[in-house]
Amino acid sequence: MGPRGLLRRPILLAALPLIASCVQQGDLGRPAPTAWNSLVDAAGALAARDRSAPASPFPFTEDEKVLRDRAWRYLMPARDPFAFEAALADLTRARLLPAEWRPAAPSAYFDALMAEEARSPVSRYRRLSDDAAADGRLLPAFAETASRVMRADLTRLRSLPFIRTLNDADVRSAALRVAENRCLVAWVRREARLREEGYRYALEHLLVAVPDEEAVGAERVLAFLAARRRLLDPLLPVDAEARCGLAPGEGTEAVLVTKG
Template identity: 30%
Template sequence: MNAGLRRHPLTGSTRHVAAASAADRVSTVLRLAGTALFAGLVVACASRPVGDFGRAQPSVLHDNVLPAVGTFMARQREPVSNFNQTDQEREMHNRTWRFLVAAQADDWMFDTQAEMQRTRIARPKDFTFTTDRYYSWLKRTYYQSSRVRYATLNRHVLADLDTMPTTFASICAVIEVDRNRAVALASLTDLEPGAAENVAARKYENDFHIEWFVRAVNYRYESYSYALDNLLVETPHEQSITVDASLEQLSYWAGRATRHDFCGDPTGQHARGSVTIPSRFQTMVPDLEVIDQK
């Protein structure tokens, strides 16, 4: 008989086996409960409300409940600040949100994953996004005319361009807030314990969010470019010239984001002519028919 395994003298039952079986059942129940809770969070994360221009709207679930869960989980792996958000930080988060997701494109930017990343419930996964998703969505969406896909692509690029100046301005304001915090920390002495740690943690959080925005802008530009290149092969039309010009302007903002140049040229008025993109086509037959939206 195995050591530690005791058999009842009358019934012959093995108590360790029963105990192990009960422990296994408890473990299984806990795993199932954890899975159900995680699934519930995933479903909840998938429906963050947005308003005009894709900016996030207030929501108790998404502004309080999910961040509270995410903060608890994040403390186990990275710096977390106890500071309240400034108006500038809240504005940055609201304005950058539309670049981190793309509801109009059927989750081509992984909206659910973005919300779990924003609330810090899950680790970042946007590093693994592939640039073919937008084109795949555009390709399978039904239009009466193939030319309208170019119009759709151009509208999405122009929507990004329209909100880029104010988004850059909001990031610039947060960078200034972090600078002011550092100056105040260095010059003041009557501070609560942990003030320095909170300043460093908030700087980490803001830098993390800004870097996420930088990746998102470049991902959009690369996704749009991939779509245009493939549309030129699949359904070549003269409308591609307009899209190419819009993408040239977007490349200007993507380059500035990569350089972290958020505080210069606030209107982006120097975007035209400042970036050269190799032509995607040689000569196109004029095709200037005006096509209504699908």
Template identity: 30%
Template sequence: MPAVGGVIAKIRKEPVSNFNMTDQEREMHNRTWRFVTAAHSKDWLFDGAVELQRTRLSSATDFRFTEERYYNWLRNEQYHSSRTRYSTVGRHILADLDTVSSTFASICAVVEVDRQRQIAASGLPAVGTDVRTNMQARKTENDWHIDWFVRALNYRYLSYSYALDHLLVETPHEQSMGVDENLRKLRPWVDRANRHDFCGDGGNGANRGPSFTIPSRYQTMAIDRENIVPK
């Protein structure tokens, strides 16, 4: 599929590199994969479309993903307790938080590889045009993959937020506060991704969590706690 996808990508006039992958690039692809797909949620992240996009058999389709899909999946799951839906959202957010730091670090490493390629090419006049074209194509491929991760992280955050807002109306429970706290911890990573700040403080910040938080949605809306405390 990747070989055929490369041919189709060339037909679409997209850059295609035949460089071997570095270890850093391979690790970045492995770590970002769990963010662009979600097998545990039965295709709410469009696993089939993601595979076509990964192999370049199709151009990027994730621009058309809509944020209500995750909530619809939660609603259709036959849980024994409505509280379990909150637990499910909380676990999914925690899984993202557990892996987002190492994913940022892997992206930072690839950014450095691309920088080193540019330096090497500028200092080696004997390197031919084909190699330089390949280098630029790989840089574009890496940039596109990083942009894909950024869109996926945004989509996850918006999907979780949409689900929490609607669960608060549909089945209000005290577990919502823990989910909201997890979501607040994820937001700074989303902000950093949107700024393409993957390396942080001198390239070491990717291994540390963001040092600030955003206000809770519970600070901006009135909640009658009596209605959500278990009786």
């Protein structure tokens, strides 16, 4: 079911403001480990299954939990002045809403940056540099965790033919978890690229609106971010985003047969 079909459901549409307002934030913007947030995540898994997106009933491994914690930053807006929209973004992160529901406008970060109160144009350049630098610093840890998860998934898939006590449901659940993990990595790779594009758009428009020498430092930070973002490229085939339904192309099931 597409985002329009989802939002056409009157009961769900009416409930979204209530759900969004109840999402409880933890430290560093991550979801707090509360019963309510667990319920939101569980509802997101059910919604993903309803859309035929991969959602395995298997429990998460420790690395899979860490992968999802590290993905949080890149699945939320880099800077959003509107609490309600940020909460809706969290529901998208939890997969209660489909990923394509949130528009990827290059100007979104710049608009949010300009909407914030700032004492001087310099502070906006520095804010941009700080956000982009934080993204770049955290990408290697995400890439390392993703590599461990994908190696474990490869072991999981290779073991399936040799375990005779598995039934069809077990095999399908294993395949769904592999697809789920790969699609999460593909989603973060896509969002990291879009965030970099948003930072670039903001820097170029700041340079025209309020030129300042701080732009030189911001340019260096964006080069640092671009280099770090490339760590995600070898993790999956180039068409993984399309295979996961994050871009026009094949459906989600095709990700199950991508190379390990």
